[in-house]
Amino acid sequence: MQDQTMNNIELFHQTRWLDANLREYYVNNVYWAIVNRAIVIRLHHPANPEKRLVIDSGRAIWVTETKLEEEGADQLLRQFRKFLSRGKISRIEQFGTERIIGIEFVGSIARQLIAEFFGRGNIVLVDERNVILTALEYYQTRHRIIAPGKGYTTPPERGIDPLKVEAHHLRPILKYEDDFRKWIGKNLALPKKYVDMLPKLIGVKEGTLGRELDEEKLLKILNKIKEFFMEENVKPTIYLEDSEVVDFSIFSYNFEGLKCEGAKSLNEAVDKIYTKLILKEKEIGKIYPIVREKERIERSIGDLSRKKDEMLEDSEFLSELANKIREDIQLVYQDYEDFKKRLSPAKIMSEDDSEKLVYKDYSFIFDRNNPLKTCSEIYSRAKALVEDSRKIEESIRGLQNEIETLEKKIRAREKIFEKEHKKVYEKEWFEKYRWFYTTEGLLAVGGRDASSNEAIIKKYLEEEDIVFHADIVGAPFFILKRGKMAGENSLKETATAAVAFSNFWKMGASAGEAYWVYKDQISKQAPSGQYMGKGAFMITGRRNYIRNLPIELAVGIIRVKEHYSVVCGPVDAIKKYCENYLVIVPGNEDKNSVAKKLVRYFFEKVGENVKEIPFEEFIQALPPGGCKIKRYSGL
CATH class of the missing domain: 1.10.8 (Helicase, Ruva Protein; domain 3)
Structure with a gap:
């Protein structure tokens, strides 16, 4: 029923939803959902869950929880990534009531992404002067030119704007x-x-x-x-x-x-329709060659089965025909015309100086003086047909085995496809940051950078929590949720994390110190004449120091509700919740290389579930600077 294209009324309301839910989000990366037609923009926010924005040119725009992005990048996609890199969404608006939506950015080369949802559709990137940087499709019409270096213009309006109608x-x-x-x-x-x-x-x-x-x-x-x-x-x-x-x-x-x-929102309704359409198109594209081969073999089996049945029918008739000749052999000499009639639908036909017994494409020389010789030939042909039908049956069985193999391939591809594009579960708020559970079951959450430091203190610090910070420049803040009730183990473990994720790690130190304070001791209020930058806070009152903390961490895989996540924290804390883990210390090996070793290790120990975790999450879990794997669990 859906005509597969969002109309201007639906785009009007969808644009409002997108603007309210995606402002202040940053572009993380851009992927193809369908090459040269639909893109997925991965978005992140310092305090909110990641989003996937899908723009299917000529059809729809929506946020989805389903993984639609394809691996690999061509030249056009690399251009999109280059021009949108580090862009922050500042506004999303519809061009009047046209089927055109503009997404405005700050901080990127492209200042606006223009998505067109009429005709074949298009996605156009323009700079601050409204000059086209790149587009899915370049073309020229009577009214406008879509090409790099040209100013972007909209097509002529179609009909009276319904918002202006009187x-x-x-x-x-x-x-x-x-x-x-x-x-x-x-x-x-x-x-x-x-x-x-x-x-x-x-x-x-x-x-x-x-x-x-x-x-x-x-x-x-x-x-x-x-x-x-x-x-x-x-x-x-x-x-x-x-x-x-x-x-x-x-x-x-x-x-x-x-x-x-x-539906909870218009976006949810749009997601249910258009995500299904994209998945169906992608799945058909991936399994179509196998399905086509399976259909070809099925046609061959059908043809062979019909041929086999026809052979068996002919064999049965020829056997009956030979029996008739044997039973009515006296009529050959007594009433030859009646004899010939009894053989119908087979016919005896004269040819030169001889006679032939003909049925369909089968032909036998009929000798009136020796009819039994003809019977023998007919029996032999009937027997040969049975043998041929058995060979065909063997061929059919072989083809059926091929179909079973192809069906297994289709099922395997469908499983892979389902796994590749399954719904991405929304993560818990703390998974955006550094986090772990202490051995006493308390949640510790730390910043990754200045923005996330700012976010966790301003957004998630509550009265019952306490705040940790390493005594060094370049250190994250850690919050220990319900920290006022924490025992010595939780205090030491959180302090260890605050030290290990700081510049102590980059320095290659073996130990460091950190302190903790209460919520009312931390403030954004700077002394007169001074300024508190992003991620920095003023600490007042007594600082509770914990010294001689080891600079080492453990990495493990833990299940969080319906998905798996990488967790990195103090060794004792990770050991309690993860059967398999690795201990790391400061070293000279780059994070990318260490992350690859982590993936191989956990795939061997944990299995397929590791594939659910994006590779970048292994990198993000590691502390700043180089690493070295000290030991594996059980050793």
Whole structure:
């Protein structure tokens, strides 16, 4: 039912949702979802969960929890990455009520990404002067040119902007001699899907002529058009046919034969439709060659089966024909014409000085003086047909085995596909930062950089928590949740993490010291004449020092709700929750190399579940600077 393209009303409301939910997010990376048509922009935020923004040019734009990105990058994708790198979303808006959405960025070369959802669609990047940097597709029309170095312009508007329409624009409908919806479709920039709803919404029958309407109905049409764009009227709804989601709308409407359900947001409704479409297209593309080969073999099996059945039928008839000749052999000499009739549908035909017994493509010399010789030949041919049918049966079995192999390949590809593109579970808030559970079961959370230091203190520090910091420049803040009730082990473990993730590690130190304070001792208020930069805080009052802390950590894999996560922290804490772990100390090996060793080790010990964890998460889990693996668990 869905025409596969979001219309301008749906884009109007979706743009509002995107703007409210994606502002201040940074571009992490850009991937193809479908090469040269749909992209996935991975977004991150210092305090909020990561997002995946999908832009399917010519169709839709939405945020999904499903992994749609493809590996690998061509020249065009590398351009997108280059121009969007480090960009922060500052605003998302629709161009009037056109099917065009602009995403504005700060901090990147591209200052705006323009997504077009009409015709074949397009994704265009422009700079601060609105000059095109790159695009999915370059072309020239009578009205505009899409090419690098050219200024971006929109196509001519189609019809009256529905947000600007007034009663006097609609009055020509009252003289219209056809279905009033046709006039609206031709003159207003409104999608057919919602225009077709108007008769029921204003209380007239389908096919009502324009001249059959009055001023009251005209005003009702105007009000309904305005209501299409009112946020308070939006009640996102999905429509199901045999339990499958087939369409959505901005409000509930009774479509015949479809069951409707409310959605939490318009984005959720869009996600259910378009993510399914992309997955279906991607899956078909990957398994199509195997499916085509399977269909070819099935056709061959069908042809061979028909041939085998025909052979067995012919063999049976020829055996019966030989029996008839044997049984009626006296008629050859007594009544030859009657004898020939009894052999039907086989026929005896004269050819030169001899006679032939013919049935279909089978032909036997018939000697009146020795009919039994013909019987023997017919029996031999019948027997040969049975033998040939057995050979065909063997061939069929071989082909059936091939089909079973192909079906296994299809199932394997489907499993791989499902695994590659399964729903990505939203992570817990603390997984954006450095974290671990102490041996006493308390959660410790630390910053990765100045922005995340700022975020955890401002957003997550509560009255019952305490704050840790290493006594060195270049150290993260760690929060120990419910730290006021912590025992000595939790205090020491969190202090160890604060030291190990600081510049003590980069220095290659073997030990360091850290202190902890209460919430009311930490403030952003700087002394007069001084300034507190991002991630820096003023500490007042007594500092509770813990000294001679070892600079070593352990890395393990832990299950967090429905997914697996890499965790790095003090050795005793990691040992308690992870059966398999590695101990690391400062060293000269780069993080990328160490991360590869971690992946190989955990894949061997933990298995397939490790593949669920992105490689970059192993890198991010490691402390700043070089590392060295000191020992493996159990050694």
